[in-house]
Amino acid sequence: MPSVLRTLYACLALFLSSVTLFLSAWIVVPAPTLALLPLGVATPELSPWLIGFNAIACLLASLGMRRSWLQRLAVLLGLVGLGLSMLPLLQLPLASQRNNDELQANFGASYEQVSQQLDRQAAQSTKGDLERPRSQPFILQQVFTGIPASPVRYDPNIPFAKPDGVQLSIDIYRPPQVGRYPALVVIYGGAWRGGSPLANAVFSRYMAARGYTVFAIDYRHAPQHPFPAQLEDVRTALAFVREHATEYEADGDRMALLGRSAGGHLAMLAAYQSDALPIRAVVSYYGPFNLTAGYADPPEPDPIDVRAALRAFLGGTPTEKPALYRQASPATYVSRLLPPTLLVHGRRDHLVEVKFAQGMYQRLRSVGSPVALLELPWAEHSFDEVFQGLGSQVTLYYVERFLAWALR
Missing domain, CATH: 1.20.58 (Methane Monooxygenase Hydroxylase; Chain G, domain 1)
Incomplete structure (x- = not known):
């Protein structure tokens, strides 16, 4: 040459x-x-x-x-x-084993029985009306090919409220076969300042194909609509789901909340404050827990400016509005037995650091509430946006089993 x-x-x-x-x-x-x-x-x-x-x-x-x-x-x-x-x-192998042990230790023999049942269903050679659960936490091939999509029934843009002239709607995903299914209410993230029910639609379709009626709900955004507008909208959406459960083939007595980031925060607030609605479980993907502590100790680096996001959400600083910061923090309500909670967090999260999830985990355990914390050593905030990625696959496996244990 x-x-x-x-x-x-x-x-x-x-x-x-x-x-x-x-x-x-x-x-x-x-x-x-x-x-x-x-x-x-x-x-x-x-x-x-x-x-x-x-x-x-x-x-x-x-x-x-x-x-x-x-x-x-x-x-x-x-x-x-x-x-x-x-x-x-x-x-990945050590993290997956650690997370498996975490759920079995904290949710007991009944969780292990449900998990084994799902493993048997995953091993079946024929399909029923519903898609089988994941057979293992991670399948390398799916990183390249994607997680197979399944047909579901989809009803978009169902209006449920119009506070302050803002039209709010729900996207509803149902299994392909007519039936009566547990209700899974999904709340999107976006630092309380943006987003839509279309976020993580592939996840909502995935869960609907496995036997849930999934309600992806909307809420008003800060700073135009500061807290508690978002929580009020979530409560209004939950009341709509309860009222129309039969129409959309949902079991209103078997309802779980799942949210990501700001949505995880709202899911915990709604679940922990609600005695009227039968919230059976809550899943928070990297949601904030103690807003006062988060403001005092922002991440480094801080790619979204956490303090600015909190000021927009609450209309001021913790010094200016200490009571509102306490009212808006899920950690404030951990004083009694609460619905089973699954916390999902990446250890490399630089928006909501994992130390806050670990603190919330210990706080829930201290009052005897069933809780488990899934930690992914490699994962950043919003890791599951990459639906076929390592973290999304691992958490799908355990979220499926947690919800089946809590709702079925």
Whole structure:
């Protein structure tokens, strides 16, 4: 190969290795800005793809009998990227086992029986009217092919309220067969300032295909509508679900709330304050717990400016509105036996740090409330936006079993 071509080839190899290393670095480097946060979220979840890209970069860089220093540098960068991209897969088996032990220890023999029943259903060779549950916490192939979608019945934009002239609606997902199913109310995130019921629609379809009537609800947004507008809207939506349960084939006596981020916060508030509605379980994906503590101790780096989000939500600082911050914090209501709670959190979360989830977990345990905390060592905030990713697959497996235990 002529020297000019060898140099061009080496430069190309170095470029490819640099790109794959840059992407792999976000598995361990926290995103400093909102614009870079998607890299911090997606790269750990799609790390098997990066393993392949880094391996290809190393292979291309190592080709040739006479390797230049550029090629040797490209090989080195590729190997570093390969090592970084392997970290989530190396962490996954121990994390999955730890989470399995956590649920069995905290929810007892009845949970273990339900889990074993779902495992038997997953192993069946024929399908019934409903899709079988996941057979294992993680399936490598699905990172590349996606989690198979199943047909469900979908009713979008069902209006349920119009407070302050803001039209609020519900998207409803039902199993393909007519029946009567547990109700799962899903609340989206967005720092209380944005979002829609369309968020995480693939998850809602997934759960409907496995035997739930899923209600993806809307609420008003800050700062135009500060707290408690959001909680009022969630309560109005729950009353609508209760009133129309029969119409939408839902069992109003078997209802669970599930939310992400701000939605997880609202799910906990609604579940912990409600004695009138039979909330049987609550699932919070990386939701805030103690807003006063979160304001006093923001993450570093802080890609969304947590303090600004809280000021917009509550109309001031904890010093200015201490009572409102207490009223808006789920931790405030942990003084009695509460519905079973599943907390889902990434240890690399730089919006709501995992230490707050650990504190909430201990607080719930101290009053005897059934609770488990699923921790994912590699995961950032909103990790399950990548539906086929490592974290989403693992949590789907355990959320399925938790809800089946709590509702069936």
